[in-house]
Amino acid sequence: MHALTRIALAVSLLGAAAMTQAKPLVVCTEASPEGFDIAQYTAATTADASSETLFDRLVDFKPGTTDIEPGLAERWEVSEDGMTYTFHLRKGVKFQTTDYFKPTREFNADDVMWSFMRQYDAKHVWHDKAQHGFPYFEAMGLQNLIKSIDKVDDHTVRFVLNRPEAPFLRDMAMGFASIYSAEYAAQLEKAGQFEQLNFKPVGTGPFIFSRYTKDAQVRFKANPEYFGGKPPADGLVLAITLDSNVRLQRVRAGECQVALYPKPDDIPAIRKDPNLKLAEGEALLIAYVAMNTEHKPLNDVRIRQALNLAFDKNAYIKTLFGEGNAVPAVNPYPSTLLGYNRDIQDWPYDPEKARALLKEAGMEKGLKLTVFTRSGGGPTNPNPALGAQMLQADLAKVGVQLEIRNLEWGELIRRAKQGEHDLLFFGWAGDNGDPDNFLTPNLSCDAAKSGENSARWCNKDFNALLDKARASQDESERAELYKQAQVIFHNDAPWIPLAYPKLFNVMRSNVEGFHLSPLTNNNFATTHAK
Amino acid sequence: MFSFIARRLGLLIPTFFGVTLLTFSLIRMIPGDPVEVMMGERRVDPQMHAEALHRLGLDKPLYQQYFDYLSNLAHGNLGESLITRDNVWHEFTTLFPATLELALCAMIFATVLGLLAGVIAALRRGSLFDHGVMGISLTGFSMPIFWWGLILIMFFSVQLGWTPVSGRIDLLYDIEPKTGFMLIDSLLSDEEGAFMDALHHLILPSIVLGTIPLAVIARMTRSAMLEVLREDYVRTAKAKGLSPARVVFIHALRNALIPVLTVLGLQVGSLLAGAVLTETIFSWPGVGKWLIDAISRRDYPVVQNGILLIATLVIVVNFVVDILYGFANPRIRHQR
Numbered sequence: 001m002h003a004l005t006r007i008a009l010a011v012s013l014l015g016a017a018a019m020t021q022a023k024p025l026v027v028c029t030e031a032s033p034e035g036f037d038i039a040q041y042t043a044a045t046t047a048d049a050s051s052e053t054l055f056d057r058l059v060d061f062k063p064g065t066t067d068i069e070p071g072l073a074e075r076w077e078v079s080e081d082g083m084t085y086t087f088h089l090r091k092g093v094k095f096q097t098t099d100y101f102k103p104t105r106e107f108n109a110d111d112v113m114w115s116f117m118r119q120y121d122a123k124h125v126w127h128d129k130a131q132h133g134f135p136y137f138e139a140m141g142l143q144n145l146i147k148s149i150d151k152v153d154d155h156t157v158r159f160v161l162n163r164p165e166a167p168f169l170r171d172m173a174m175g176f177a178s179i180y181s182a183e184y185a186a187q188l189e190k191a192g193q194f195e196q197l198n199f200k201p202v203g204t205g206p207f208i209f210s211r212y213t214k215d216a217q218v219r220f221k222a223n224p225e226y227f228g229g230k231p232p233a234d235g236l237v238l239a240i241t242l243d244s245n246v247r248l249q250r251v252r253a254g255e256c257q258v259a260l261y262p263k264p265d266d267i268p269a270i271r272k273d274p275n276l277k278l279a280e281g282e283a284l285l286i287a288y289v290a291m292n293t294e295h296k297p298l299n300d301v302r303i304r305q306a307l308n309l310a311f312d313k314n315a316y317i318k319t320l321f322g323e324g325n326a327v328p329a330v331n332p333y334p335s336t337l338l339g340y341n342r343d344i345q346d347w348p349y350d351p352e353k354a355r356a357l358l359k360e361a362g363m364e365k366g367l368k369l370t371v372f373t374r375s376g377g378g379p380t381n382p383n384p385a386l387g388a389q390m391l392q393a394d395l396a397k398v399g400v401q402l403e404i405r406n407l408e409w410g411e412l413i414r415r416a417k418q419g420e421h422d423l424l425f426f427g428w429a430g431d432n433g434d435p436d437n438f439l440t441p442n443l444s445c446d447a448a449k450s451g452e453n454s455a456r457w458c459n460k461d462f463n464a465l466l467d468k469a470r471a472s473q474d475e476s477e478r479a480e481l482y483k484q485a486q487v488i489f490h491n492d493a494p495w496i497p498l499a500y501p502k503l504f505n506v507m508r509s510n511v512e513g514f515h516l517s518p519l520t521n522n523n524f525a526t527t528h529a530k
Numbered sequence: 531m532f533s534f535i536a537r538r539l540g541l542l543i544p545t546f547f548g549v550t551l552l553t554f555s556l557i558r559m560i561p562g563d564p565v566e567v568m569m570g571e572r573r574v575d576p577q578m579h580a581e582a583l584h585r586l587g588l589d590k591p592l593y594q595q596y597f598d599y600l601s602n603l604a605h606g607n608l609g610e611s612l613i614t615r616d617n618v619w620h621e622f623t624t625l626f627p628a629t630l631e632l633a634l635c636a637m638i639f640a641t642v643l644g645l646l647a648g649v650i651a652a653l654r655r656g657s658l659f660d661h662g663v664m665g666i667s668l669t670g671f672s673m674p675i676f677w678w679g680l681i682l683i684m685f686f687s688v689q690l691g692w693t694p695v696s697g698r699i700d701l702l703y704d705i706e707p708k709t710g711f712m713l714i715d716s717l718l719s720d721e722e723g724a725f726m727d728a729l730h731h732l733i734l735p736s737i738v739l740g741t742i743p744l745a746v747i748a749r750m751t752r753s754a755m756l757e758v759l760r761e762d763y764v765r766t767a768k769a770k771g772l773s774p775a776r777v778v779f780i781h782a783l784r785n786a787l788i789p790v791l792t793v794l795g796l797q798v799g800s801l802l803a804g805a806v807l808t809e810t811i812f813s814w815p816g817v818g819k820w821l822i823d824a825i826s827r828r829d830y831p832v833v834q835n836g837i838l839l840i841a842t843l844v845i846v847v848n849f850v851v852d853i854l855y856g857f858a859n860p861r862i863r864h865q866r
Contacts, residue, residue, distance in 0.1 A: 035614055195615060211706075
C-alpha cells in the first residue's frame with residue numbers, strides 16, 4: 001500500500017474511533033455543591049450532584065412527576081391505621097466500586113438502618129459527625145414523627161410512626177432519605193475518616209463519583225452495574241457556571257449539552273434558536289404576598305380581600321416573569337398537586353370594588369402599610385424592587401399608601417418570622433409534591449406560632465382539615481379535604497397569591513431522555529446527546 | 531536601607547490588624563447568618579437555628595469570636611469552611627493557582643502591550659496614534675468588567691467561534707490537578723492537545739482582566755516617557771549620535787520604568803479585585819469566585835481568612851515593590 005494511502009486510512013480510522021467513542025454529558029449548573037453527604041444539605045445543586053446522581057432511595061419520584069415509584073424497595077405495605085410502613089428491599093443491588101471503596105456485599109437492610117439511624121438516633125456514632133446536622137430530617141419533624149425503625153430481616157425494614165402521616169412515603173423519596181453503604185461507613189469509621197463521607201461518596205446510583213475540582217466541575221462515570229440499567233451517556237460532567245448569561249452562551253457554543261435555569265428574559269430567543277430546545281414545566285413553587293393578620297387593620301378580612309382586588313396580578317406576572325413564564329396563582333399550591341380546587345375563581349382586578357370594601361371597613365380615608373421585599377431576585381421573585389413598586393402603584397389607586405422596605409434575604413426571613421411586616425413578598429419551594437408540604441409550613445396554626453406562617457393566620461377549620469388530610473391514607477378523601485381547605489383560604493384571603501413560576505432548562509436540540517422535574521432537582525440517568 | 535525596610539515592616543502590623551477587624555465586622559454586618567442562608571426559602575425553626583449556630587460556634591459574643599479568630603491565626607490555624615468543612619488554607623491553596631495563572635497571563639498581556647503602546651504614544655505625541663491610545667485606554671479604564679467580558683464572549687466565542695466561552699479547559703479533557711496550574715497540569719497529562727486548549731481558554735479572561743492594568747500602564751508609561759524624553763541626558767545621548775532605539779530603550783525607558791514599576795505593584799491589588807468578576811464571568815475556579823460564593827453563603831471563616839490571605843499577598847507584593855523601588859531610586863530610601 002502506498003505510504004500516503006496508509007496514512008490517510010490511519011487518520012480516517014482514528015477519526016472514526018473518535019466519532020464512535022461515547023462522550024460524557026456536560027451540564028452547566030449554577031453553583032458548586034456544598035458537599036456530597038446530601039443528608040446534611042438542602043440546596044438543589046447539592047442534590048443534583050449527590051442524591052440524583054450517586055444515590056437511590058427506598059422509593060423514588062417517577063421521572064418528571066411527583067408520583068412515587070419503587071426504588072431500592074421493590075414494594076411496601078402501609079398498615080390500616082397508617083402508622084406502620086414495611087419496605088421489602090430489592091435484591092442484587094450493588095454499591096459502586098471506586099478506587100477508595102470495594103464493596104464485598106450487596107445492598108441490604110443494614111444500609112437502610114445505617115442511613116436513617118444516624119439521623120434519627122442521637123447516640124449513633126455518626127450522628128454528631130454531621131457538622132451541619134440533618135436539616136431536612138429535623139425541619140420535617142421526623143424525629144418526633146417516627147416511633148421506631150426496625151430491621152425485620154436482611155431484606156425488610158419497618159418504620160413505625162407516632163401518628164398517621166400521609167406524606168411520609170413522599171418524604172422517603174427525598175434526597176435526605178438516600179441510602180448509604182453501611183460497609184463503607186464502617187471502613188471510614190475504622191480509619192477515623194468520618195469527614196470523607198462528605199468528600200468521597202459511595203451509593204447505588206446511576207453514576208460513580210470520579211472527581212470534584214472545587215468550583216469548576218464534578219465528574220462522574222456511568223455505573224455499569226446500576227440496577228436500573230447503565231446510563232446512556234458515558235459519564236456526566238457538571239460544569240459550574242455561576243452566571244446564567246454565560247451558561248446560555250456555553251450551551252449555544254456547544255460547550256455544554258444542557259444548561260440549567262436560563263433567565264426568563266432569554267426564553268423567547270431560545271425558542272427561536274434551531275440548535276436549542278427547552279424543557280419547561282410548572283415548578284413546585286409559589287410566589288405570594290402574605291398579609292400579617294395580626295396587624296390592624298389587616299385583621300379585617302374585608303381589607304385583605306380589597307387588597308386582592310386592587311392588585312393587577314396579570315400585569316405583574318407579565319412584567320416580572322415575562323409572558324408565558326409563570327401562571328397566575330389562585331390557591332396556595334400549584335395546580336399539579338393533589339386536590340387542587342379548579343372551581344375557585346381568582347379575585348378579579350377590580351379597583352372599584354376594592355375601594356367599596358375599604359369604605360365598608362371604615363378605611364375610606366385611606367391607610368398606610370409597609371411591605372417587605374428581598375433585595376436580590378430569586379425564582380419566586382425575579383425583580384423584587386419592581387414587583388413592590390407595581391403593588392405600591394396599584395394600591396395607591398385605592399387609597400392605600402405603601403412603604404417599601406428592601407431587605408437582604410436572611411434579614412427578611414428573620415424579621416418576617418418576628419412578624420414586623422404588614423405585607424411581605426414571599427415564596428415557597430415544595431420538596432415532596434404533597435399539598436401538605438405547602439400548607440402546613442406556611443398556613444397552619446403551629447406555623448403561625450413559630451412565625452413560619454408569615455400571614456400569622458390561624459383558622460381553626462382550615463387547620464382541622466389539614467390535620468385530617470394528613471392522617472388519611474385515602475387519596476380521594478385527601479383531595480376532597482384539600483379542596484375544602486382552599487375554599488376557606490380563598491374567602492379568608494391571608495395572601496395575595498401571585499404566581500406559579502415555570503421552570504426551564506435549555507439543551508442542545510440533539511439531547512434526548514431528559515425529564516424536567518417539578519421538584520427542581522435534575523436527574524440525568526436517562527439523558528444523552530445523540 | 532535597613533531602617534527603610536524596618537519602617538515598612540512596622541507599617542504591616544497595623545495594616546494586618548486593620549484587615550482582620552474590617553473583614554470580621556463587615557461580613558457580620560451583612561444581615562442573615564449562614565444557617566438562614568443555607569435553608570433558603572424553607573426558613574428555619576428557631577430551636578434548630580440556635581442549635582446550628584451553637585454547632586458552628588456562632589452563638590458566642592462577638593468579642594470572643596474575634597479573640598478566638600486572632601488566637602487561631604496566631605497558631606497558624608485558618609479554620610474550616612462552615613459550608614464544606616474543608617480547611618480554609620487547603621481550599622485557598624487549591625484555588626489560588628487558577629487565580630495566579632490568570633493574573634500572570636493578564637499581567638504579561640497588560641505589561642507588554644501597555645509599555646509598547648505607551649512608548650509609541652510618547653514618541654508620536656499629538657499624533658492620531660497617541661490620541662487613539664489615550665482614548666482607548668480611558669475607555670478601557672472605565673469599562674465595567676462584567677459587561678466587557680460578556681461583550682467579548684458574545685463576539686469572539688459565540689459569533690465568530692474563535693475562543694471558548696468559559697472554563698479553564700474543554701470539559702471533555704479529564705485533567706488531574708497536580709500543581710493547580712492548568713498549563714502545567716495539561717502538559718503533565720497524556721491528553722493530546724490539552725495544553726493548547728488550556729492556552730486557548732486563557733485568551734479572553736486574560737484580555738478582560740488585563741484591560742484596566744493595560745490602560746493604566748499605557749498612560750503611565752506615556753507620561754513617564756514624555757517627562758524623561760525632555761531630560762538633558764536624553765538630549766545629550768541624542769547629541770552624541772546614539773541610535774534612536776538605543777536612546778529610547780536604554781536611556782529613556784529604563785528611567786521611565788521607575789514610576790511604572792510602582793504602578794505594576796499597585797495593579798496586583800486591582801488584578802485580584804478584578805479577578806472576582808472575571809472569574810465569575812468565565813467560570814474560572816479561582817479565589818475570586820470562591821470569595822463571592824463565601825460571601826453569599828455567609829461562610830465567615832472563608833471570607834475573613836480568604837481576604838486576609840489576599841490582603842497579605844497584596845501587602846507583600848507592594849512591600850517588595852517598595853524595596854525594589856528603593857534600590858532603583860536611592861532618593862526614596864533616604865527620605866525621612
